[in-house]
Amino acid sequence: MNRTTWLAGIAVASLLLTGCASSAAVVPENAEPEASHTMPDGAVMPGSEHEGHHAGNAEGPSEAAQMICAGQVVAAVREILALADDPSPTSGWDAPMFNCTYEVDGMPLVLSVHDATDLPTGEEHFAELRDGFGSTREIEGLASLGLPAFSTGDGVVAFLRDGKTLLVDATALPDELGVKGTQSRHDAAYAVASAVLVCWVEHD
Structure with missing residues (x-):
C-alpha cells in the first residue's frame, strides 16, 4: 500500500496546488431540464442543489456527486x-446512482457515487456493495484517509463519506498504466478516488 499511497499523494498534492474548482453542472442525457443557479465564479449549480452540495434527490445528483x-x-x-x-x-x-465513464484508449474507467441523502442508507449500501464483491480487503491506516474503504485488489476501490459511496472501477483498463506503465489498475483507481475525496473535503 506504500506505493499506492505515494501515487495518490501526487494526485492530491496537484489538486491542493491548483485548487479543486467547483464543477459546472453535469447534465446526463436522460435527465429532465431543471432550474439552475449561476455561482459568482461562473459555475452553474442545479436549482435542487442550491441549498447545499451534499443534498441529492430523485430530481438530480448532488454537486458532490457531479464532481467526479x-x-x-x-x-x-x-x-x-x-x-x-x-x-x-x-x-x-x-x-x-450517478455514474461517470472516462474512455481510456477505448476502455472504460468508471466512477460512480451512490448519492444517499442520509447516513444509515449510505452505510447500508456500502456494506451491501462490499459483500457483493465477495473477496475484498479493507483499506486501513493512512491509506484509508480516515474513512471506511475497501478494494478488490484488481482495480476496484470504494470509500464511504457522509453517507455517499464513491466507487472507482478500473478493471477494464490494462494493468500497466501511467508513465511508462509503472502503475497497476489498483494504484490508478486508488489515486483517482483520493483526488475525488480531496474535492469533497475542500467543498464542505
Missing part, C-alpha cells in the same frame, strides 16, 4: 493516467 465528472477531477485523471489531453467523460443519473 468535471473540473479538477478530469485533470487529475489525465495526470494519473498520463494522458495527452483532458478526457471527455460521459455521465448518467439513475437515482440514487
Whole structure:
C-alpha cells in the first residue's frame, strides 16, 4: 500500500496546488431540464442543489456527486493516467446512482457515487456493495484517509463519506498504466478516488 499511497499523494498534492474548482453542472442525457443557479465564479449549480452540495434527490445528483465528472477531477485523471489531453467523460443519473465513464484508449474507467441523502442508507449500501464483491480487503491506516474503504485488489476501490459511496472501477483498463506503465489498475483507481475525496473535503 506504500506505493499506492505515494501515487495518490501526487494526485492530491496537484489538486491542493491548483485548487479543486467547483464543477459546472453535469447534465446526463436522460435527465429532465431543471432550474439552475449561476455561482459568482461562473459555475452553474442545479436549482435542487442550491441549498447545499451534499443534498441529492430523485430530481438530480448532488454537486458532490457531479464532481467526479468535471473540473479538477478530469485533470487529475489525465495526470494519473498520463494522458495527452483532458478526457471527455460521459455521465448518467439513475437515482440514487450517478455514474461517470472516462474512455481510456477505448476502455472504460468508471466512477460512480451512490448519492444517499442520509447516513444509515449510505452505510447500508456500502456494506451491501462490499459483500457483493465477495473477496475484498479493507483499506486501513493512512491509506484509508480516515474513512471506511475497501478494494478488490484488481482495480476496484470504494470509500464511504457522509453517507455517499464513491466507487472507482478500473478493471477494464490494462494493468500497466501511467508513465511508462509503472502503475497497476489498483494504484490508478486508488489515486483517482483520493483526488475525488480531496474535492469533497475542500467543498464542505
